Amino acid sequence: MQKKVYLCTLICFYMSRTEISTMGEFGLIKRLTKDIKPVQPSTQKAAGDDCAVMNFGKTKNLKSPRVLMTTDMLLEGVHFNLEYVPLKHLGYKAAVVNFSDIYAMNGTPTQITVGLGISKRFSVEEIEELYSGIRLACERYGVDLVGGDTCASMTGLTISITCLGVADEKDIVYRNGAKLNDLICVSGNLGTAYMGLQLLERELMVQRSTNYGNNPSTGETEGTSAFEGKEYLLERQLKPEARRDILEALRKAGVKPTAMMDISDGLSSELMHICSQSNVGCCIYEDKLPIDYQAAALAEEMNLNIVTCALNGGEDYELLFTCSLDDYEKLIPVEDLYIIGHITKPEYGCNLIGRNGEELALKAQGWNAFEN
Amino acid sequence: MQKKVYLCTLICFYMSRTEISTMGEFGLIKRLTKDIKPVQPSTQKAAGDDCAVMNFGKTKNLKSPRVLMTTDMLLEGVHFNLEYVPLKHLGYKAAVVNFSDIYAMNGTPTQITVGLGISKRFSVEEIEELYSGIRLACERYGVDLVGGDTCASMTGLTISITCLGVADEKDIVYRNGAKLNDLICVSGNLGTAYMGLQLLERELMVQRSTNYGNNPSTGETEGTSAFEGKEYLLERQLKPEARRDILEALRKAGVKPTAMMDISDGLSSELMHICSQSNVGCCIYEDKLPIDYQAAALAEEMNLNIVTCALNGGEDYELLFTCSLDDYEKLIPVEDLYIIGHITKPEYGCNLIGRNGEELALKAQGWNAFEN
Numbered sequence: 001m002q003k004k005v006y007l008c009t010l011i012c013f014y015m016s017r018t019e020i021s022t023m024g025e026f027g028l029i030k031r032l033t034k035d036i037k038p039v040q041p042s043t044q045k046a047a048g049d050d051c052a053v054m055n056f057g058k059t060k061n062l063k064s065p066r067v068l069m070t071t072d073m074l075l076e077g078v079h080f081n082l083e084y085v086p087l088k089h090l091g092y093k094a095a096v097v098n099f100s101d102i103y104a105m106n107g108t109p110t111q112i113t114v115g116l117g118i119s120k121r122f123s124v125e126e127i128e129e130l131y132s133g134i135r136l137a138c139e140r141y142g143v144d145l146v147g148g149d150t151c152a153s154m155t156g157l158t159i160s161i162t163c164l165g166v167a168d169e170k171d172i173v174y175r176n177g178a179k180l181n182d183l184i185c186v187s188g189n190l191g192t193a194y195m196g197l198q199l200l201e202r203e204l205m206v207q208r209s210t211n212y213g214n215n216p217s218t219g220e221t222e223g224t225s226a227f228e229g230k231e232y233l234l235e236r237q238l239k240p241e242a243r244r245d246i247l248e249a250l251r252k253a254g255v256k257p258t259a260m261m262d263i264s265d266g267l268s269s270e271l272m273h274i275c276s277q278s279n280v281g282c283c284i285y286e287d288k289l290p291i292d293y294q295a296a297a298l299a300e301e302m303n304l305n306i307v308t309c310a311l312n313g314g315e316d317y318e319l320l321f322t323c324s325l326d327d328y329e330k331l332i333p334v335e336d337l338y339i340i341g342h343i344t345k346p347e348y349g350c351n352l353i354g355r356n357g358e359e360l361a362l363k364a365q366g367w368n369a370f371e372n
Numbered sequence: 373m374q375k376k377v378y379l380c381t382l383i384c385f386y387m388s389r390t391e392i393s394t395m396g397e398f399g400l401i402k403r404l405t406k407d408i409k410p411v412q413p414s415t416q417k418a419a420g421d422d423c424a425v426m427n428f429g430k431t432k433n434l435k436s437p438r439v440l441m442t443t444d445m446l447l448e449g450v451h452f453n454l455e456y457v458p459l460k461h462l463g464y465k466a467a468v469v470n471f472s473d474i475y476a477m478n479g480t481p482t483q484i485t486v487g488l489g490i491s492k493r494f495s496v497e498e499i500e501e502l503y504s505g506i507r508l509a510c511e512r513y514g515v516d517l518v519g520g521d522t523c524a525s526m527t528g529l530t531i532s533i534t535c536l537g538v539a540d541e542k543d544i545v546y547r548n549g550a551k552l553n554d555l556i557c558v559s560g561n562l563g564t565a566y567m568g569l570q571l572l573e574r575e576l577m578v579q580r581s582t583n584y585g586n587n588p589s590t591g592e593t594e595g596t597s598a599f600e601g602k603e604y605l606l607e608r609q610l611k612p613e614a615r616r617d618i619l620e621a622l623r624k625a626g627v628k629p630t631a632m633m634d635i636s637d638g639l640s641s642e643l644m645h646i647c648s649q650s651n652v653g654c655c656i657y658e659d660k661l662p663i664d665y666q667a668a669a670l671a672e673e674m675n676l677n678i679v680t681c682a683l684n685g686g687e688d689y690e691l692l693f694t695c696s697l698d699d700y701e702k703l704i705p706v707e708d709l710y711i712i713g714h715i716t717k718p719e720y721g722c723n724l725i726g727r728n729g730e731e732l733a734l735k736a737q738g739w740n741a742f743e744n
Binding site: 044045048049050051052053054055056057064065066067068069070071072073075076077078079101102104105107111113114115116117146147148149151152153154155156158160162164165169172174175176260261262277 | 425486528548
């Protein structure tokens with residue numbers, strides 16, 4: 001059976017190669033942005049001028065429209081490794097993580113601008129691959145690509161995306177609204193994206209040692225069966241989705257969260273942000289943490305503690321929110337949503353209750369990239 | 373007489389050094405953004421949540437408010453050289469070039485987000501220097517810093533700024549509105565920033581050869597007198613300003629440009645953009661090009677053609693616009709503004725009339741960074 005090859009340095013062998021220098025910056029931008037058709041009524045003028053122009057008076061159904069803005073930077077060698085991240089997936093993810101921030105305020109993403117720093121080792125076709133991922137994400141989430149900046153980089157690939165969104169004033173959910181006795185909820189599952197990363201890193205090591213001394217350009221794909229039965233982990237790492245569906249379900253259920261964030265740095269770190277900004281404490285339960293069985297199995301295999309991964313893994317892009325205890329009944333029918341604990345008095349601190357009833361203080365062990 | 377030392381690798385000797393790893397990403401962001409007070413009525417919530425929140429209904433005096441958005445990425449080794457660009461100046465410039473894009477649509481910049489990729493070789497104090505430049509620019513232009521993303525870089529310094537602005541629908545000036553017989557105007561002077569860059573590059577070479585074999589950490593500043601009488605050139609390169617004053621003067625004079633851009637890639641390139649998007653041709657006159665005498669003198673000294681520099685130098689951040697011939701009388705009293713030619717039929721193309729009456733087709737010789 002032919003498995004999908006995720007270790008994607010091979011992709012380039014199937015692509016034709018046009019040097020970026022043959023078309024220059026303006027030619028490249030023209031090619032990347034041609035036939036982009038805005039779908040948001042608020043987009044008045046997209047690429048092609050000094051600025052994009054938006055008319056947020058055109059956002060129907062919003063009595064007091066507010067504009068949301070967020071930005072994320074992805075750097076090669078820090079946030080992604082092109083040895084195993086396909087460019088299209090990378091583009092998709094770079095866009096989606098920004099949408100996720102807008103949803104985390106209970107808003108709707110509407111426009112993005114894309115800044116790219118590209119070194120000469122990339123061909124026009126490869127940058128088109130990257131862009132096709134960004135555009136696919138935009139299509140799926142109904143977001144317009146309205147501008148950007150594309151320039152040469154002397155070093156690695158740099159992607160900087162800024163996203164605008166809209167929300168009615170009364171719908172916006174901040175981080176600082178958690179109240180005593182509120183329920184703490186998360187969507188999906190935790191630690192899965194991190195386990196996907198571990199899997200890819202392990203496989204990369206295997207490939208490197210296999211290729212050592214061989215000619216790596218033969219395009220052989222041995223070893224990729226190591227991904228069999230673990231496709232979901234890869235998907236969570238390589239192609240995360242923003243949980244628009246959860247917000248829609250909450251709206252339908254008539255629940256408005258009191259505080260909300262998306263989980264990019266890990267549950268512990270995000271929960272501590274909500275607690276410190278809301279001036280409350282929290283208590284979550286180890287046995288309530290939603291953990292995927294594939295992730296748990298791989299953690300076992302790799303001798304990792306899956307609870308630690310779930311607490312500190314990061315990149316899940318699931319929603320973490322608090323809501324009133326009165327909404328408990330309304331939450332039950334919402335699919336893929338888990339109540340993991342409750343809000344306490346600030347002096348109680350942020351704690352995890354283990355399976356045997358032991359209490360552990362949460363720590364923001366979120367990755368400090370400046371440390372190593 | 374003590375001269376200001378622009379070759380600024382020396383700065384670090386006067387600064388204390390705190391490693392970024394000692395405070396982590398969140399600590400750093402907290403330190404950089406503390407006591408930022410929004411001044412724009414449209415800024416509802418700045419840093420500290422998943423997104424910034426803006427209320428553009430609060431922009432007084434605008435009947436049909438539109439939101440403008442632009443983004444610029446600056447990469448070390450491509451857009452700046454830290455051997456001679458002080459970090460504070462770099463921050464200032466990174467912000468101002470974005471404001472310039474908003475002004476080029478006849479809008480007012482209101483908010484920015486700042487994405488930074490920083491390697492370990494920078495200290496907290498150095499990043500504060502960079503940020504102090506960004507914040508100074510924001511203060512001067514009345515713009516709020518509402519968010520950002522700060523992350524570790526494995527390579528050089530990366531700065532990505534996205535700027536929002538507002539304008540009334542009827543005031544926005546696009547690139548595509550130039551009409552037959554319109555006047556072509558530029559503010560300030562051209563090629564000066566480019567000559568400033570040449571001066572800095574030349575001095576860097578001198579310093580390098582002087583320091584060769586010596587201990588470069590002695591902090592000696594010999595050679596800096598090479599900048600005497602040329603301070604204006606350095607200022608234009610290191611600390612450009614956006615021409616808000618010109619737009620105010622035009623408003624006062626009752627002139628609305630028909631098409632407008634800011635000059636970042638060079639007059640030729642920008643003028644060809646306006647002409648192609650407006651489907652017109654143009655004719656400009658060599659003897660009308662505003663050229664600073666310091667720039668002309670240095671070009672002479674360095675054996676460069678100052679007209680070529682003025683046409684293709686880039687980074688001037690002056691305004692280039694077209695306006696109706698009927699506005700001619702109103703333009704005369706506007707200071708620091710120069711009429712350099714007029715719009716022609718498209719079949720005429722884009723041409724420069726030389727001092728001896730010879731006609732030359734304009735070429736967009738703007739820097740193609742992907743070429744070398």
